[in-house]
Amino acid sequence: MERTLKWGVPPVRRGLPSDAPALADRVVQQLQRSREFEPLLSATVRRRELSTALTHAIADTWVDESGGTLHGHLCARLLEDSSGELTAYSGPDAVSFESVGVLAHLLTQVQPSWRVRGALRHSVWTSLEDYRAWTGLGYEPVAVSLAREWMPHTRVTPPHDVSVRPALTSDLPVLRELDHEIDRAQGEEFDDSAEERLRELLEDPEVTYLVATLRDEVVAQVVTWDLGELVGYPRHTLHVSDLAVRREGRRLGVATYLISESVRRHPHPVRLVEARSRVSNAGAVAFWNRLGCRTLFVQVERALD
Numbered sequence: 001m002e003r004t005l006k007w008g009v010p011p012v013r014r015g016l017p018s019d020a021p022a023l024a025d026r027v028v029q030q031l032q033r034s035r036e037f038e039p040l041l042s043a044t045v046r047r048r049e050l051s052t053a054l055t056h057a058i059a060d061t062w063v064d065e066s067g068g069t070l071h072g073h074l075c076a077r078l079l080e081d082s083s084g085e086l087t088a089y090s091g092p093d094a095v096s097f098e099s100v101g102v103l104a105h106l107l108t109q110v111q112p113s114w115r116v117r118g119a120l121r122h123s124v125w126t127s128l129e130d131y132r133a134w135t136g137l138g139y140e141p142v143a144v145s146l147a148r149e150w151m152p153h154t155r156v157t158p159p160h161d162v163s164v165r166p167a168l169t170s171d172l173p174v175l176r177e178l179d180h181e182i183d184r185a186q187g188e189e190f191d192d193s194a195e196e197r198l199r200e201l202l203e204d205p206e207v208t209y210l211v212a213t214l215r216d217e218v219v220a221q222v223v224t225w226d227l228g229e230l231v232g233y234p235r236h237t238l239h240v241s242d243l244a245v246r247r248e249g250r251r252l253g254v255a256t257y258l259i260s261e262s263v264r265r266h267p268h269p270v271r272l273v274e275a276r277s278r279v280s281n282a283g284a285v286a287f288w289n290r291l292g293c294r295t296l297f298v299q300v301e302r303a304l305d
């Protein structure tokens, strides 16, 4: 009887709410393995909450159950990017696989369903441990999440004549210019909704928006917030976003000082400082590496056939 049931199950099938606890276990085991490679990663996950989150995403989840045993899972949310194209996105908790063969099998079975729904690309945040499995299947690295520990006593001397203060709505024209600098460096198109996004950041009580001034002129900005409980990151990780220094103010230590001030002004002790950059933005990657950051996750992408 049992054997007939197992044979009746197709090897790759849609996830069921009852799969969620086992998938949560797989995600935790995978994080524990990745942590052996990179100790900055966190494998501390509230299993019940992760299981609930996986249940909510179960309609977009597929599992490989060849031979009646769970070998892996794959989940993606289809989201529109700024150019209106649909991309299937998978975070670090959205995929698990026992071997590259299992991953390839899952992708072959699942990708056509994304394609039918109009998705053109698949984008995945993967640990360095699993990175080669993805590139072996034709995925290309596009961005990195880099981080370093930040000890409470870390102090950075301000560059000469540089001060830091909270950004104001009256700074918006120069904040927009700085935002363009980031788009240019990241190879992204200018976003018409930039000003609205910057205003929202200025008003968001959970966000710290700082500017650096050099002889009273705004020359740089940074936006930070606590990542909260995001799978793979330890608690009290400060996410650094929208970092930019005007050209004339670069290589003076302004960005380094802005980050140290963001940490100092954060209402809670900061354990990790984390940022994301396109891999093509060589200047930013060099800056983060020089700051002592290591790669925690790599974003890889592939066009869907």
Ligand SMILES: CC(C)(COP(=O)(O)OP(=O)(O)OC[C@H]1O[C@@H](n2cnc3c(N)ncnc32)[C@H](O)[C@@H]1OP(=O)(O)O)[C@@H](O)C(=O)NCCC(=O)NCCS
Residues within 6 Å of the ligand: 181, 182, 185, 186, 242, 243, 244, 245, 246, 249, 250, 251, 252, 253, 254, 255, 256, 257, 275, 276, 277, 278, 281, 282, 283, 284, 286, 287, 288, 290, 291
């Ligand atoms: C990346 C950026 C924020 C760095 O700002 P900065 O104020 O010049 O950085 P710092 O002066 O604090 O740099 C500290 C160290 O990082 C390294 N570094 C910084 N920029 C670098 C670059 N373009 N190339 C190589 N190394 C660089 C250097 O080792 C530097 O020390 P040094 O000048 O004594 O050699 C700035 O270049 C910038 O605004 N770029 C465009 C926007 C952008 O890419 N933002 C980041 C998005 S993730």
